Amino acid sequence: MYSHPHSHTGARIKRLRLERHLTQRALADLSGVPYSTLTKTEQGVIAASPHVIACVARALRVEVGTVTGQPYVDELRADELDVLILPIREALDVYDLGPDPEITPRPWPLLRADAYKLLLGVRAGEVKQAASQVAGLIQEVTTAAHLTGSTDGWQTLASTYRTAYDVAAKLGYGDLAAIALSRMDWAAVNASDALIGGMYRYMRALTYLRSGQYRTGDRLIARGLSVLEQADAGREREAVTGQLHLGAAVLAGRAKDAARAEGHLAEAERIAGRTGEAVDVHRLSFGPTNVAVHRVSVLAELDEYDRAARTGRAVTLPQDWPASRKSHHYTDLARAQMWTGDLDASFQNLLRARKAAPQQAKYHPTVRETYAGLESAKRRLPDTFLSYGNWLGF
Incomplete structure (x- = not known):
């Protein structure tokens, strides 16, 4: 393997396991991951599946991001994305302070149009553009919503919070994504909008999917279906x-x-x-x-x-x-093909995922795990494979 020897998920699992003074057998028993799967994952022989990652994270009592290495700080810094996170965090923190006296919001048609444009940007895979604009829009719409108290205003604010969630989740900031979701729910309650309330529970359930808390995710889905009634x-x-x-x-x-x-x-x-x-x-x-x-x-x-x-x-x-959904599908297909041994087809779908939504693909853990799995197969791959790894930061 030509990637950094301590950068893959299996190596992080091993390091975390040793910090907890656990043997491989003990971690396998605690996590429910088969012993052979765990040992091969630690060695980098096979890729870590989302299920394995979640099970190991829960057994070790760490965040999933600690196992996957998210957020990918070096890559975010190189892409000048890291500096966009703090403004989003600060914008989410002033939700309950009422109107900001130093902000004069624009008319609602303009605010609604900008909120919609940001949602479309995320769907198009333009994560950086959305990240650079969402904090300022949140602050402006927060003031406008408090000043008018209108249903339309709270719905627009919920839309901006949803964009903040999408950006944070795609860039690997799970804690920030959770905050954005809680703000989305708060705005939905103020708007008395059951549809947004249902969507909030769907999106929150996905956070429990990633962490392996399936029962809690199911409860949120059930609650969402009830709210939608x-x-x-x-x-x-x-x-x-x-x-x-x-x-x-x-x-x-x-x-x-x-x-x-x-x-x-x-x-x-x-x-x-x-x-x-x-x-x-x-x-x-x-x-x-x-x-x-x-x-x-x-x-x-x-x-x-x-x-x-x-x-x-x-x-x-x-x-x-939407480009973001295309990229996600190609990522899932590449993962399946990697496990079946269809390496050329798998890599082609990684390329398609990148072409459809490059910023999303670069920071998607499944893209990275699939690439690592292809690399560990040690078979002849196209010359573009190395450049793909360099793009990911391997």
Whole structure:
């Protein structure tokens, strides 16, 4: 391997294990990860799956980011992204102070347009641009919302908090993402908006998915479905409901509960049959395509990599589908193909993930783990492979 010998996730797991004075056998028993899987992961022979990472993190009582190495500070600094985090943190912290006397907010149509533009930017994979603008917009909209107290104002503020969550989550700042979510919920309550309340619980459930707390994630999904019953019936409510079922399916897949995962996928598919492609409904990208790509994700979480790869190859992404979602699908497909030994196809999908949304792909832990898995295979790979690793910071 030509990457730094102590930079891969397996090496971090070993270091953390030794700090806890645990043998490999003891950690395997504590985490529920098979002994052979743990030893090969520590050695860098196989990539660390999200399930293994979450199980090990919980057993060692550390954050998932501590195991994955997030946030990737050196790369963030090189890309001048690290300096954008503190302003977002400060903007999220003044939510309850009322209007700022030094801010004169612009008219609501302009604020709404900017909030929508930032959401679209994140969907297009323009993470840096959104990160550079969201803090100032949060402060301006916070003042405007407090001054008017209107439902529309609180909804717009919730939108800016959602963008802050997306930026923080994509750059690996889990604590900041959690704060942004709590602010989103606060704004949703002020707006009395059940749809935003349902989306908040969906997004919060994903944070528990990453940390391996599947039961808590399931409880949040159930609560979200209950909150959505308070919203007006219609396509919007159905799309958000369907997205909650997709989140529940991935949770069940990572928990290795195939039957429950299939049940949620089937329900989401039924709903998508009624809504059609509802890509613009609250920017959730819900619809038949999203159900199809989530099926690939679920199969990969169930370690059914052959089926995931076959299913993924059959998925046709619409030309106008959001770049961030395209990149995520290519990442999932690359992971499945890496585990099946289809190394060339896997790397091609890593390239597609990068092309679709480069800033997102660069900081996605699954991209890095898949690249490490391809590297450890020690087979002949294209000349572009080394440059890809350099781009990632390996």
